[in-house]
Amino acid sequence: MGPSxxxxxxxxxxxxxxxxxxxxxxxxxxxxGPRVRWFWPVPVLxxxxxxxxxxxxxNAYSLYTQAxxxxxxxxxxxxxxxxxxxxxxxxxxxxxxxxxxxDLRDYYWKVARYFWLLSSAIFITIFIFMAPxxxxxxxxxxxxxxxxxGNMLPLAFDIVMIVSRREWLHKLLIMALMAIALWxxxxxxxx
Numbered sequence: 001m002g003p004s005x006x007x008x009x010x011x012x013x014x015x016x017x018x019x020x021x022x023x024x025x026x027x028x029x030x031x032x033g034p035r036v037r038w039f040w041p042v043p044v045l046x047x048x049x050x051x052x053x054x055x056x057x058x059n060a061y062s063l064y065t066q067a068x069x070x071x072x073x074x075x076x077x078x079x080x081x082x083x084x085x086x087x088x089x090x091x092x093x094x095x096x097x098x099x100x101x102x103d104l105r106d107y108y109w110k111v112a113r114y115f116w117l118l119s120s121a122i123f124i125t126i127f128i129f130m131a132p133x134x135x136x137x138x139x140x141x142x143x144x145x146x147x148x149x150g151n152m153l154p155l156a157f158d159i160v161m162i163v164s165r166r167e168w169l170h171k172l173l174i175m176a177l178m179a180i181a182l183w184x185x186x187x188x189x190x191x
Contacts, residue, residue: 004064004065004066004070007064007070007078008060008064008065010079011056011064011082012057014079014082014083014085015053015056015057015060015085018049018053018085018089019050019053019054021086021089021090022046022049022050022089022093025090025092025095026046026093028093029093029094029097032097032101034101035099035102036101037102037103037104037105038104039103039105039108040171041108041171041174042093042104042108044174045115045174047178048174048177048178049085049089050089051181051185052181053089055185056082056085077125077129077130078129080125081122081125081126081130087118088118088119088122091111091115091118092115094107108170112170116158116161116162119154119155120155120158120162123151123152123154124155127148127151131148135147135148150180150184153180154180157176
């Protein structure tokens with residue numbers, strides 16, 4: 001097994017753990033039934049996280065199968081990104097449902113700043129470590145922006161949600177993030 005095989009195994013384990021945590025937490029909420037007061041942005045974020053995790057796993061194959069030699073130093077930023085993705089997936093739903101029940105609106109506001117800080121950290125890590133790997137040498141600022149705008153806009157949304165406590169704004173931006181993701185997946189499916 002070459003370096004790509006070793007890398008893909010670790011990527012798959014971390015992504016698998018994140019998906020397992022997300023789905024297990026959702027299962028606990030469903031089993032709790034009437035003890036859960038739902039807040040629609042939370043399941044929307046869960047779907048968004050699930051789509052992101054699947055996309056990362058899917059893209060890992062094409063990213064790493066070409067790797068013939070990868071140092072641990074070059075791979076550590078990837079592990080950081082995977083770790084941040086795991087933490088985001090783990091933060092979407094509560095780990096337990098107390099006997100007295102849970103209100104997902106209260107839960108969202110309890111973890112919102114943490115969740116959006118994790119998301120911001122992902123985009124910043126992408127810009128620092130991933131963008132230089134895939135942006136052509138000598139690319140202009142305009143070319144860079146054209147290639148990476150899909151990460152710049154969500155980062156701007158993240159920053160707004162870190163500093164704002166306006167529920168309507170969070171709902172609007174969460175729906176915008178879902179629309180961007182669906183647009184991206186549709187574009188990939190078509191062409």
